[in-house]
Each structure stands twice: as C-alpha cells, then as structure tokens.
Amino acid sequence: MAGSNEIKVNESKKVVPLNTWILISNFKLAYNMLRRPDGTFNRDLAEFLDRKVPPNTVPVDGVFSFDVVDRSTSLLNRIYRPSPSPETAADPQFGIIDLQNPLSTTEIVPVIIFFHGGSFAHSSANSAIYDTFCRRLVSICKAVVVSVNYRRSPENCYPSAYDDGWAALKWVHSRPWLRSGKDSKVFVYLAGDSSGGNIAHHVAHRAAESGVEVLGNILLHPMFGGQDRTESEKKLDGKYFVTIQDRDWYWRAYLPKGEDRDHPACNPFGPRGISLKGLTFPKSLVVVAGLDLVQDWQLAYVEGLKNAGQEVKLLFLKQATIGFYFLPNNDHFYSLMEEINSFVNPNC
Amino acid sequence: MDLYRSGSSSSCAGKAPDQIDGLLAGAGYRVRSSELRNVAQRLERLETVMVNAPSEISHLADEVVLHNPSDLASWVDSLLSELNQPVPVPDLSDLTYAESLDPTVNTGAWMEHHTAEQHREIPQVLTAVEEDSCIQLVHVLMTCAGSVQRGEFSLARALIDEMQGLLTRVNNRCGIGKVAGYFIDALSRRLFSPQGSGLIGSAYENEILYHHFYEASPYLKFAHFTANQAILEAFDGHDCVHVIDFNLMQGLQWPALIQALALRSGGPPLLRLTGIGPPSSDGRDSLREIGLRLAELAHSVNVQFAFRGVAASRLEDVKPWMLQVGPKEAVAINFIMQLHRLLVSAPTRGSPIEAVLGWIRNLNPKVMIVVEQEANHNQPEFLDRFTEALHYYSTTFDSLETCSTQPDKALAEIYIQREICNIVCCEGLARVERHEPLAKWRSRLRGAGFKPLHLGSNAFKQASMLLTLFSAEGYCVEEDGGCLTLGWHSRPLIAASAWQAIPEPNPPLGLVDPYNNVV
Numbered sequence: 001m002a003g004s005n006e007i008k009v010n011e012s013k014k015v016v017p018l019n020t021w022i023l024i025s026n027f028k029l030a031y032n033m034l035r036r037p038d039g040t041f042n043r044d045l046a047e048f049l050d051r052k053v054p055p056n057t058v059p060v061d062g063v064f065s066f067d068v069v070d071r072s073t074s075l076l077n078r079i080y081r082p083s084p085s086p087e088t089a090a091d092p093q094f095g096i097i098d099l100q101n102p103l104s105t106t107e108i109v110p111v112i113i114f115f116h117g118g119s120f121a122h123s124s125a126n127s128a129i130y131d132t133f134c135r136r137l138v139s140i141c142k143a144v145v146v147s148v149n150y151r152r153s154p155e156n157c158y159p160s161a162y163d164d165g166w167a168a169l170k171w172v173h174s175r176p177w178l179r180s181g182k183d184s185k186v187f188v189y190l191a192g193d194s195s196g197g198n199i200a201h202h203v204a205h206r207a208a209e210s211g212v213e214v215l216g217n218i219l220l221h222p223m224f225g226g227q228d229r230t231e232s233e234k235k236l237d238g239k240y241f242v243t244i245q246d247r248d249w250y251w252r253a254y255l256p257k258g259e260d261r262d263h264p265a266c267n268p269f270g271p272r273g274i275s276l277k278g279l280t281f282p283k284s285l286v287v288v289a290g291l292d293l294v295q296d297w298q299l300a301y302v303e304g305l306k307n308a309g310q311e312v313k314l315l316f317l318k319q320a321t322i323g324f325y326f327l328p329n330n331d332h333f334y335s336l337m338e339e340i341n342s343f344v345n346p347n348c
Numbered sequence: 349m350d351l352y353r354s355g356s357s358s359s360c361a362g363k364a365p366d367q368i369d370g371l372l373a374g375a376g377y378r379v380r381s382s383e384l385r386n387v388a389q390r391l392e393r394l395e396t397v398m399v400n401a402p403s404e405i406s407h408l409a410d411e412v413v414l415h416n417p418s419d420l421a422s423w424v425d426s427l428l429s430e431l432n433q434p435v436p437v438p439d440l441s442d443l444t445y446a447e448s449l450d451p452t453v454n455t456g457a458w459m460e461h462h463t464a465e466q467h468r469e470i471p472q473v474l475t476a477v478e479e480d481s482c483i484q485l486v487h488v489l490m491t492c493a494g495s496v497q498r499g500e501f502s503l504a505r506a507l508i509d510e511m512q513g514l515l516t517r518v519n520n521r522c523g524i525g526k527v528a529g530y531f532i533d534a535l536s537r538r539l540f541s542p543q544g545s546g547l548i549g550s551a552y553e554n555e556i557l558y559h560h561f562y563e564a565s566p567y568l569k570f571a572h573f574t575a576n577q578a579i580l581e582a583f584d585g586h587d588c589v590h591v592i593d594f595n596l597m598q599g600l601q602w603p604a605l606i607q608a609l610a611l612r613s614g615g616p617p618l619l620r621l622t623g624i625g626p627p628s629s630d631g632r633d634s635l636r637e638i639g640l641r642l643a644e645l646a647h648s649v650n651v652q653f654a655f656r657g658v659a660a661s662r663l664e665d666v667k668p669w670m671l672q673v674g675p676k677e678a679v680a681i682n683f684i685m686q687l688h689r690l691l692v693s694a695p696t697r698g699s700p701i702e703a704v705l706g707w708i709r710n711l712n713p714k715v716m717i718v719v720e721q722e723a724n725h726n727q728p729e730f731l732d733r734f735t736e737a738l739h740y741y742s743t744t745f746d747s748l749e750t751c752s753t754q755p756d757k758a759l760a761e762i763y764i765q766r767e768i769c770n771i772v773c774c775e776g777l778a779r780v781e782r783h784e785p786l787a788k789w790r791s792r793l794r795g796a797g798f799k800p801l802h803l804g805s806n807a808f809k810q811a812s813m814l815l816t817l818f819s820a821e822g823y824c825v826e827e828d829g830g831c832l833t834l835g836w837h838s839r840p841l842i843a844a845s846a847w848q849a850i851p852e853p854n855p856p857l858g859l860v861d862p863y864n865n866v867v
Binding site: 013018019021022023025026028029030032048049051052053127128129132326327328329 | 369371372374375376377379384385387388391392394395398417418420424
C-alpha cells in the first residue's frame with residue numbers, strides 16, 4: 001500500500017472526458033465530507049449540496065414531468081412522459097396533466113420504474129443528474145419513466161428502500177393512466193443504477209414471488225458485495241473514483257446493525273442467498289463498467305441468474321467508469337441507450 | 349439510430365470558451381468551458397489536501413462557508429482556502445480541448461501536461477532546500493517577466509512550466525511561495541488570455557472583497573481614521589459641511605465621522621455626503637442603500653444629514669455640477685486608493701487627472717485627502733513594474749499572515765490578487781492600478797496648485813494607538829514630512845496626506861461659479 005503522504009496516481013483522468021471527470025470527482029470529494037467515521041451522515045449538508053431541479057409540465061425537448069405523492073406511503077414519484085406530438089393529440093394542452101386516459105389504446109408504451117443511485121444514502125428523484133438521465137431515457141426509448149424517491153440510509157436502513165420500491169411497483173400497476181396497448185395494462189420494467197440496481201433486483205424478486213408482473217430488469221452497475229475481497233476490488237481500489245472503504249461505509253449504513261456483507265440484500269447469490277430457480281423472474285439486462293471495482297460481484301450476479309435458469313444479458317463496457325451515463329459525451333452512453341431501447345421495445 | 353446524437357440540449361460541440369459547459373449545466377453545475385482545466389486542477393489539489401488532512405474534513409463539513417455549490421470553481425476555492433491552500437496556477441498550455449462528442453478524439457489529451465503534478469507530496473518544512481527553491485523561484489519569475497517584456501513568449505511559457513514545478517518544492521502556505529503563485533498566475537493570464545483583461549468582478553463582488561480586506565488588515569482602517577481626523581479638523585468652526593467621497597464602497601469610513609461630528613463641542617454641523625461609485629448592474633441602487641443606512645445613523649445621533657449618490661463608471665466622468673456644492677459649504681474631498689485611477693491616459697482623452705484636479709481646485713475645498721498605495725507600479729517598463737509589485741505584495745502578504753479570521757483572510761488575498769493581476773496583466777485603459785509613491789504625488793499635486801497640510805502629531809499618536817488596539821506586531825506608523833505612512837516592518841505600504849488649494853494669484857473678476865463645467 002502507498003505511504004500516507006503519497007498521492008496515488010490518478011488514472012481516472014485518462015479514461016473519461018474532462019467534464020465527466022470534474023462531475024464525478026466533485027461528487028467523490030463532497031461525499032467524503034458527508035460520511036462521518038462514526039457511521040452518521042451529514043444530511044443537511046448533503047441536501048444543500050445536491051443540485052435539484054423542479055419538474056416541468058410544459059415540455060422541454062419533448063419531455064415533460066410532474067411529481068405525484070402516493071398518499072398511502074407518502075412516497076414521492078416523479079413521472080416523465082414524452083410530450084404528445086402535434087399530429088396525434090387533438091388539442092395538446094401543455095401544463096395540464098391527464099390522469100385519466102391511458103397512455104395509448106393501440107401502442108404499447110413501456111413504463112420504466114427507475115431507482116436512482118447514490119449507494120442508498122445520496123441523491124433524490126429530483127437530483128439534477130438523475131432528472132436529466134430520466135429525461136434522456138424517455139426521449140430515446142419513447143417510454144414513460146417513474147423515478148422513485150425512496151427513503152435513504154443511514155436514517156432508513158434495510159429494508160426501507162425495498163419496501164418503498166415494492167410500494168412504487170404496486171402503485172404504478174394500479175394507475176389507469178399508465179396503461180397502454182390493446183390489452184390495456186401497465187407494461188412495467190424496473191431499472192436502477194448502483195444502489196438503484198440492487199433495489200430493482202430485490203423488488204423484482206418480491207414481485208416474482210407475489211405474482212406481480214415485471215417485464216424486465218435493467219441494472220446499471222448495480223451495487224452488490226460480499227465479505228470476500230475480490231480481485232477487482234483489490235486491483236481497482238481508489239483508482240477510478242471509488243474505494244473499498246467507502247463501499248464498506250455505505251453497506252454498514254444500509255444493512256441492519258451487526259450484519260455483514262454476506263447478508264442477502266448485499267450478496268443475493270452468496271452463502272446466505274435465496275435461490276431463484278423456478279421463479280418467473282423478469283429477463284435482466286446487467287450493465288457492468290470495466291473500471292468499476294465492484295464488477296466481480298456484478299459478474300457473479302449474472303452467473304447466479306444464469307445458474308438459476310433466468311434470462312440475462314450482460315453488457316460489459318470495458319473502459320467505462322462508474323457514472324459514465326451521466327453525460328452523453330462518450331461511446332458507452334450510446335451503447336447503453338441502444339441496449340435499453342431494444343430491451344424495452346423488443347418489437348422495434 | 350441517430351435521433352439522439354443530433355440532440356439539442358446535450359450537444360456541446362465547438363462552443364466558444366466563454367460559454368458554460370452545457371453538459372455540466374444539465375447536472376446542475378455552472379462552469380465555463382475555458383475554466384474546465386482550471387477547476388479540474390483545483391479538485392485534484394483539494395483531494396490531495398483532504399487525503400493528507402483527514403481530521404480537517406469533518407471541520408470542513410461542519411463549519412464550511414456555504415458558497416453556491418453550482419458555481420463549482422468558487423465552491424472548490426472556498427474549500428481550498430478553508431484549508432489554507434492558495435489557488436493553484438492554471439495550466440493553460442494547451443488551449444485546444446477535445447470535442448467530447450467525437451469518440452475518436454483522445455480524451456486523455458489533457459493529461460499530458462500534468463506530469464509535474466503526479467506523485468506530488470505535500471511539502472514539509474525543509475529549510476535548506478526550500479530557501480534555495482525560493483531564491484530560484486524569484487529568479488525565474490524575474491527572468492520570465494523579462495522575457496514577457498521582450499516579447500519572447502515561448503521562453504516565457506517554458507519558464508512558467510518550470511515555476512510550477514518549483515512551486516511544489518516551496519512552502520506555499522506563506523511568504524514568497526504564496527505570493528509567487530499569484531504572480532505566476534498573473535503572468536499566465538497575460539500570456540494566454542486573449543483579452544488580457546485580468547480579473548474583472550462585478551461591483552457587488554468588489555464590495556465584498558473590499559469589506560473582507562478591510563476586516564483582515566489595518567490598512568483601510570488606518571486610511572479612514574487618518575482621513576476623518578484631518579476632515580474633522582478642517583471642518584472646525586463650520587456649520588455647513590460637505591464631504592465628497594470618490595469611492596463610497598460600503599461607506600465604512602463615515603459612521604465614525606458622523607459620530608465624531610455629533611460629539612463636537614458647539615454641536616454638530618449640517619452634514620452633506622456625496623458618494624461616488626460605479627453604477628450597479630443588477631438593479632440594486634447600492635449607493636442609495638448605503639446613503640439610507642448612513643442617514644439612519646446620523647438621525648440616531650441628531651446630526652442633520654443629507655446624502656447624494658453619483659454613479660459614474662470612470663472618475664473623470666464626474667463633473668462638478670453633479671455635486672451641487674453650495675456657496676457657503678466647507679468642502680472635504682476624499683480619495684482613498686482612488687486618485688491613481690485618473691493616471692490612465694490615452695491620446696484622445698487628454699489628462700484626466702489634470703482635468704479633475706483642476707475643477708476640484710476651483711471648488712476650494714477646506715481639505716483634500718489623498719491615501720495611496722506607497723509603491724511605484726506605474727513605471728513605463730513592464731519589468732520594473734513587475735519587480736516593484738513582487739516586493740510590494742510580498743510584504744503585503746506577509747502582513748496578512750497575522751490575520752487569523754476566515755473568510756476575511758482568504759477574501760482579502762483575492763482582493764489583493766486582483767490588484768496584482770491588473771498591474772501584471774493589463775495595459776492601457778484597462779490598467780487602472782497605477783500606484784505612485786508619495787514623492788511623486790507631492791510634486792504632482794504641487795504642480796496642480798495644491799499645498800500640503802501637516803497631519804499633525806495628534807494624528808500620528810492616535811494612528812499608533814489604533815494599531816496597538818487592532819493589529820498585530822509588525823505594523824508601524826511613520827511620519828514623513830507631514831504625511832503618515834503605515835507599513836510592515838519598516839516598509840511603508842500606505843501613505844496618507846492632506847492638501848489644500850493654493851488660492852489663484854490673480855483671480856478673475858467676480859467669484860468663480862462652482863456650477864460651471866470647468867475644464
């Protein structure tokens with residue numbers, strides 16, 4: 001290990017564009033300030049630092065959004081929709097939200113329930129980076145995106161985020177204005193990056209066990225782990241914005257007191273994992289960034305799905321770092337969007 | 349599948365350097381494209397500091413001054429100053445940056461120029477090596493300035509690279525290391541910034557920096573105190589008095605004068621204050637706001653008070669009719685670190701200083717206060733100015749080390765950095781910090797028809813007392829032919845003097861009407 005006064009060679013600068021490097025490094029340093037060694041979190045400062053944006057009912061670049069509160073859970077969901085094209089809408093009234101009619105009676109419009117990342121502790125549905133990402137998803141996939149503002153750790157640890165995800169899934173299925181297609185049902189996909197990916201998996205698992213339909217899972221470098229230190233963790237520790245130390249902190253903040261990282265929330269195919277064999281688990285698209293130190297756990301997850309007989313596609317982006325999808329200034333972003341588009345619009 | 353490649357809101361191709369990076373804006377951060385490298389460097393610097401001082405991070409988190417996090421550049425700078433790091437030198441040696449939408453461009457290009465920055469250790473105090481590096485640094489600075497003067501720009505650029513390397517071996521928390529950083533930065537801007545406009549801030553920003561400079565050091569307090577003393581004495585026996593302040597700023601000087609006039613034996617006079625300042629660009633009428641505050645204060649101590657604000661971008665745009673000086677008023681003119689701005693001259697503009705001093709003389713003020721930086725920063729040769737400024741501001745920075753309050757100290761340093769930038773980067777009309785030493789002002793003001801007023805031993809004693817009350821060891825007040833100077837360890841940095849108009853030997857028939865536009 002390097003001496004305490006020596007700065008590790010910062011290789012991340014070589015592999016990402018300058019503005020991406022600035023964005024992610026800024027997060028990294030700000031987050032360092034928010035995590036306290038005693039396991040508490042400076043939530044006030046975190047909220048101050050988080051760049052948030054309001055929804056817009058008047059479409060911008062073909063997308064409009066609005067916030068809805070599910071009164072039974074007081075969960076906030078932000079809905080993003082493509083704005084009606086002038087030809088199809090009889091009388092496009094921008095600013096007035098239609099909460100009655102289905103999205104379409106002829107076409108299938110996928111509804112992607114998105115769980116933002118932030119290692120269970122950071123960010124919100126109205127964080128600028130995630131708002132922007134969801135809007136891009138809508139434009140590219142012609143889907144509706146529902147971004148869930150789940151409760152975060154350390155104030156709300158396991159299983160709050162999963163409960164909130166489950167509540168959101170039920171809520172989405174019960175909205176008549178999210179239905180589409182000739183059969184008039186909600187075509188639901190689950191998606192998430194980092195901790196959001198982890199949430200998507202666990203919500204999908206519960207859905208499979210309860211018979212609630214989820215058509216597909218999209219996991220963007222999902223946050224998994226385990227007690228072992230894998231090769232990728234050792235090799236990439238501190239090199240591309242992320243350290244083992246900070247991963248450990250976030251797991252300690254999310255998992256119940258006294259639990260270790262082999263808890264099934266963290267390690268679903270580990271020694272304490274639950275088998276998915278025989279379950280109607282949704283098909284999965286798992287995206288792994290080749291410079292993410294967590295990749296060995298993500299690859300193990302893919303293997304775990306395969307071993308359980310579940311359909312899974314791996315998109316391995318060799319030179320990608322975490323957060324490559326925040327700014328559309330690199331090839332990986334476009335590969336990702338193409339894959340997601342094909343995944344939710346299989347007949348296009 | 350080309351729909352999204354031609355997308356509008358996320359494109360960033362070929363933007364002019366002054367524009368905000370569109371992609372970062374979508375993420376909630378405002379950074380100019382031209383500043384990206386600079387900000388990245390500062391982030392790296394911040395990380396280094398955080399890695400080496402983990403115990404300070406929680407202090408940072410709990411006590412950090414809350415600047416707007418969207419303005420990444422200032423946000424990172426505020427954290428760096430909290431941890432006492434100077435703003436690092438921008439690496440501007442590669443002005444072309446990759447169009448990041450094109451995947452074939454090597455986005456690692458900007459990495460090439462950072463070889464000096466890798467494996468950099470935080471320097472410990474190593475006296476022998478450090479002293480040597482300090483001497484080297486000054487030497488290279490002078491050589492670089494010389495090459496700039498001679499127009500040898502590629503040599504100058506190479507020297508800047510060398511100095512960046514040297515900077516890492518010098519204790520940059522104080523002394524020559526800190527001020528050298530600012531001078532290297534200023535030289536870089538002069539070499540690489542196409543407009544050569546130095547650091548320009550809004551009027552509002554300038555006010556804030558000025559305020560913190562006021563708090564962090566005794567210079568402005570000394571200036572105000574000495575000026576008020578002379579004004580008080582000049583107004584003795586007069587019932588209608590009018591102060592004309594050529595740089596109102598936040599009016600910090602005037603509460604003390606108002607209170608002193610209130611306590612005057614025989615009762616206070618009717619006080620008029622005319623405050624001159626730059627026009628506000630953001631719709632606030634800051635002159636009026638300050639006038640109102642001062643009026644409230646005057647009212648509370650029963651001093652009859654009237655305020656008038658005069659907005660002018662340049663001092664020479666102020667004309668006597670704007671001031672509406674009454675015939676029976678005793679007038680005091682107040683120039684605190686301002687008069688040198690009139691030394692800017694252009695062939696088409698005549699001599700602003702002669703014009704302004706001319707009509708001031710016709711107003712026949714009871715006293716004209718001139719407080720100026722005691723330095724020769726207006727010499728015609730760039731190298732001479734640079735050398736003088738290096739020594740002057742090294743001394744100033746040394747004196748600032750005694751200030752322990754933040755963010756006063758950090759912002760005071762930025763205030764000074766702006767002066768340095770103006771002297772080093774700008775030329776012609778843009779170079780307004782044309783400081784001249786007391787000796788030169790003496791001959792200039794004599795030539796314009798003014799005679800010196802002795803500031804008196806009272807003023808000297810009181811200024812010395814002020815110092816012991818407010819400041820640390822090291823500052824010294826000296827008397828110089830009836831003028832007072834404040835300096836650091838025997839180097840005078842500020843000189844205060846008072847003047848009166850010499851009456852015309854052959855006055856024209858009748859009284860001169862001060863409302864005439866005198867040229």
